Amino acid sequence: MTVIKLKSYLLKPTHLAPLAVFRMAFGILMLASVIRFMVKGWVHTMYIQPKVFFPFYGFEWIKPLDATGMYLVFALLAIAALLIALGLFYRISATLFFLLFTYVELIDKTNYLNHYYFISIISFLLIFLPAHRYFSLDVRLNKNLKATTAPNYFVLVIKFQVFIVYFFAGLAKINSDWLLHALPLRIWLPAHSEMPVIGSFVTKTWVAYAFSWFGCVYDLVIPFFLFNPRFIKITYLFVIVFHLATSLFFNIGMFPYIMISLTTIFFSQNFHMQIIQRLRSILKMPETEQASFYVPSFFALKSLRVLFTVHFVIQVIVPFRYLLYPGNLYWTEQGYRFSWRVMLMEKAGTAFFYVHDKTSGGQIEVDNKTYLSYMQEKMMATQPDMMIDYAKFLKAEFTKQGLKDPVITAQSFVTLNGSGSREFIDPTVDLSRQSNSFLQNKTWVKNF
Amino acid sequence: MTRRNIVGILGLFFTLLFFSDCKKKKTEKEETDESFDKSAMLVNYADKIILPNFQSFQSVVDSLVVAFNGFAQQKNTASLNALRKKYISAYLKFQRVAAFEYGPSESENVRTNFNTFPVNINQVNSNINSGNYDLGTVDNIAAKGFPAIDYLLFGENLTDSSIVAQFSTDPSAARRITYLDACITEMQSKINIVVAAWSNGYKTTFVNSTGSQIGSSLGLMINQLNFEIDLLKNSKIGIPLGKKSLGLKLPEKCEAFYANKISVALAKECLLNIENIYLGRSTPDTDGLGIDDYLQHLGAMHGSVSLNEAIKNQFTAALTKLNLVDEPLSSSINSQAAAVDAAYLELVKLLVLLKTDAPSALGVIITYQDGDGD
Numbered sequence: 001m002t003v004i005k006l007k008s009y010l011l012k013p014t015h016l017a018p019l020a021v022f023r024m025a026f027g028i029l030m031l032a033s034v035i036r037f038m039v040k041g042w043v044h045t046m047y048i049q050p051k052v053f054f055p056f057y058g059f060e061w062i063k064p065l066d067a068t069g070m071y072l073v074f075a076l077l078a079i080a081a082l083l084i085a086l087g088l089f090y091r092i093s094a095t096l097f098f099l100l101f102t103y104v105e106l107i108d109k110t111n112y113l114n115h116y117y118f119i120s121i122i123s124f125l126l127i128f129l130p131a132h133r134y135f136s137l138d139v140r141l142n143k144n145l146k147a148t149t150a151p152n153y154f155v156l157v158i159k160f161q162v163f164i165v166y167f168f169a170g171l172a173k174i175n176s177d178w179l180l181h182a183l184p185l186r187i188w189l190p191a192h193s194e195m196p197v198i199g200s201f202v203t204k205t206w207v208a209y210a211f212s213w214f215g216c217v218y219d220l221v222i223p224f225f226l227f228n229p230r231f232i233k234i235t236y237l238f239v240i241v242f243h244l245a246t247s248l249f250f251n252i253g254m255f256p257y258i259m260i261s262l263t264t265i266f267f268s269q270n271f272h273m274q275i276i277q278r279l280r281s282i283l284k285m286p287e288t289e290q291a292s293f294y295v296p297s298f299f300a301l302k303s304l305r306v307l308f309t310v311h312f313v314i315q316v317i318v319p320f321r322y323l324l325y326p327g328n329l330y331w332t333e334q335g336y337r338f339s340w341r342v343m344l345m346e347k348a349g350t351a352f353f354y355v356h357d358k359t360s361g362g363q364i365e366v367d368n369k370t371y372l373s374y375m376q377e378k379m380m381a382t383q384p385d386m387m388i389d390y391a392k393f394l395k396a397e398f399t400k401q402g403l404k405d406p407v408i409t410a411q412s413f414v415t416l417n418g419s420g421s422r423e424f425i426d427p428t429v430d431l432s433r434q435s436n437s438f439l440q441n442k443t444w445v446k447n448f
Numbered sequence: 449m450t451r452r453n454i455v456g457i458l459g460l461f462f463t464l465l466f467f468s469d470c471k472k473k474k475t476e477k478e479e480t481d482e483s484f485d486k487s488a489m490l491v492n493y494a495d496k497i498i499l500p501n502f503q504s505f506q507s508v509v510d511s512l513v514v515a516f517n518g519f520a521q522q523k524n525t526a527s528l529n530a531l532r533k534k535y536i537s538a539y540l541k542f543q544r545v546a547a548f549e550y551g552p553s554e555s556e557n558v559r560t561n562f563n564t565f566p567v568n569i570n571q572v573n574s575n576i577n578s579g580n581y582d583l584g585t586v587d588n589i590a591a592k593g594f595p596a597i598d599y600l601l602f603g604e605n606l607t608d609s610s611i612v613a614q615f616s617t618d619p620s621a622a623r624r625i626t627y628l629d630a631c632i633t634e635m636q637s638k639i640n641i642v643v644a645a646w647s648n649g650y651k652t653t654f655v656n657s658t659g660s661q662i663g664s665s666l667g668l669m670i671n672q673l674n675f676e677i678d679l680l681k682n683s684k685i686g687i688p689l690g691k692k693s694l695g696l697k698l699p700e701k702c703e704a705f706y707a708n709k710i711s712v713a714l715a716k717e718c719l720l721n722i723e724n725i726y727l728g729r730s731t732p733d734t735d736g737l738g739i740d741d742y743l744q745h746l747g748a749m750h751g752s753v754s755l756n757e758a759i760k761n762q763f764t765a766a767l768t769k770l771n772l773v774d775e776p777l778s779s780s781i782n783s784q785a786a787a788v789d790a791a792y793l794e795l796v797k798l799l800v801l802l803k804t805d806a807p808s809a810l811g812v813i814i815t816y817q818d819g820d821g822d
Contacts, residue, residue, distance in 0.1 A: 113819070115818075187746075187808070187809065188811050190483070190746060191659075191810065194660075195659075203482065251662070253818035346808055360694050361695075362690075364693065366692075413804055415804055415805050415808050418809060421750070421800050
């Protein structure tokens with residue numbers, strides 16, 4: 001009974017207007033983001049200037065290109081984003097965008113942001129969605145592509161993904177630091193005491209608590225409300241207020257605007273058809289709507305079912321992988337990434353690396369600035385897997401300089417959510433011999 | 449499954465999730481809800497510390513110029529020693545402005561232009577011999593400023609009279625005196641620009657930038673404080689001590705190596721300046737609003753003591769250990785290796801507190817990159 005119900009829910013025809021609007025919004029936002037990224041000079045500071053990169057485990061073969069190559073990648077990203085917005089050569093441009101964007105993100109985990117992970121996932125999903133079959137240049141070039149409706153799941157996958165982002169972000173906030181101590185907001189908010197009007201509020205402890213609890217409840221509840229057409233307007237108002245507030249207080253770039261724009265997919269199809277009608281009248285491209293239902297081929301249907309199922313199973317499991325490791329998740333960060341854990345900790349550290357020469361018995365204290373960018377050093381000092389990567393780099397570097405099989409140790413002091421700095425790792429361990437394998441618990445990270 | 453069941457299961461799940469994490473009780477901090485007067489703090493920094501320090505550095509540079517003119521007119525050991533004295537007091541005073549490398553100082557690149565050491569003596573000598581140089585180029589960064597003056601006024605194992613001879617009777621004497629003049633004049637003109645810019649406008653900019661955002665005055669100050677403690681720990685002490693060279697001592701890397709009697713004093717001045725900035729202290733007994741008061745106001749902790757207490761104690765510890773190191777540092781790194789090492793270790797601890805704990809508690813943002821939001 002429920003299976004049949006579910007099946008009909010997933011397969012029932014739904015209008016493609018929401019997906020078309022989503023496609024345009026995503027393309028335009030990505031175009032803006034890529035241009036912003038280049039204008040800020042980040043291509044240079046993040047991918048050209050650094051001497052060392054921190055690739056993800058299993059992706060060590062991913063390397064940055066030279067300056068021309070990297071700028072070419074970003075130029076192609078901008079073009080692909082524009083083509084996605086226009087719906088021109090859609091499958092190719094979506095695939096290109098996904099591959100290039102993910103490539104860039106895999107180069108250096110220093111720059112890992114949940115937002116970027118979200119963009120990678122959305123662009124991956126978009127490859128398989130018929131977002132170009134309605135109100136696109138592809139349709140104008142090839143009338144056969146055109147469809148007005150498609151099975152509901154094509155729109156649902158996006159909605160599910162948004163649901164997961166919010167809900168898991170909310171789950172991650174259910175912890176004592178966030179709810180009982182209002183940390184780290186209690187540290188971050190008072191820093192804005194100079195702001196007009198709200199400045200005098202942000203220093204109040206109750207405000208930090210209110211923000212923490214509201215944020216947690218918001219993340220847990222909003223995805224359910226988004227699915228309810230009756231409350232969509234008021235829900236969306238909350239979405240706007242919430243994200244604008246975060247953009248006011250925190251340094252989070254385009255993400256608030258991305259979420260505000262992309263959650264419009266939860267609006268009714270009439271809402272989206274009106275948008276497209278308006279665009280048509282602006283662009284003077286009147287078109288009579290001829291209903292046609294896009295049905296994927298039997299083979300496509302089967303493979304998409306497997307693909308989306310596997311994708312969402314992974315999405316649900318991955319955030320819980322931290323349970324496999326002992327210790328405080330925020331401290332060890334084992335299983336921290338790819339879990340929609342955002343804004344949860346104020347963590348900072350200083351790490352001193354030592355290269356020991358067996359022959360002379362002497363040691364060299366490494367000047368991290370010689371090899372790492374400010375951001376890389378900052379991130380490395382609090383993330384054990386990056387410390388291993390750096391130690392391995394140092395070993396290779398100093399071997400090249402003539403030391404024989406040097407031992408690399410580090411002394412690191414980290415403060416977490418106002419704890420005050422304390423020793424982070426065992427200072428006697430040769431980090432260059434440690435592994436970043438997921439199967440290995442990093443026992444050399446001290447207990448919090 | 450009814451809706452009520454689902455709600456029940458979710459409720460249970462959230463509760464479990466919550467309690468799975470509740471292990472330790474934290475000691476609650478003492479905080480006040482009032483906002484801290486950042487503006488008054490910045491006014492204190494600008495009016496009582498930064499600008500006065502720049503002005504007093506400016507005046508010692510002026511008397512350095514006077515002493516140079518005296519030496520240029522009458523080249524003898526007496527005028528040489530008078531000049532050396534002014535050089536030493538200027539170098540010591542410089543330590544009191546080196547950490548203000550933002551705004552005008554940043555545009556004039558004061559720290560790099562005035563004090564890139566060790567000096568590149570080959571570059572200095574080739575400049576003097578050719579008589580053809582532009583001190584503004586990158587090649588000459590380690591061939592000017594205090595380190596070059598240090599080399600020119602003291603030389604390598606030379607008697608006072610042979611130094612005087614280098615400037616008076618040597619074939620390159622005229623070019624040498626011109627070079628010394630160029631080094632001193634460059635400093636004078638740069639510090640004049642900086643003081644003028646601070647008095648005419650930048651002070652207002654500095655005081656009004658009360659945020660904790662990127663490029664805010666507090667962010668700049670903290671960032672430079674970190675840079676300065678890093679320099680103190682590494683360049684002034686660690687490198688000569690052999691921390692970067694497998695324990696091999698490198699006396700020639702000491703600051704003011706040729707004067708060979710003020711390296712420890714310079715390090716102490718540097719440390720005192722860092723402490724003054726931290727405390728918002730202008731003279732030993734005038735302690736105004738500073739980072740210490742802000743941290744205290746925020747109730748930042750370090751273990752069981754307040755972070756401010758921990759930092760103040762660490763300043764004392766570092767200064768105590770540094771006081772046990774004798775001049776010249778170039779010999780102490782060998783003869784008193786343990787004492788220098790002890791001072792170094794205290795500086796490391798101080799660096800951790802200033803670089804990790806303080807910015808984290810203050811919520812200042814130093815990087816321009818986007819962070820992870822919600």
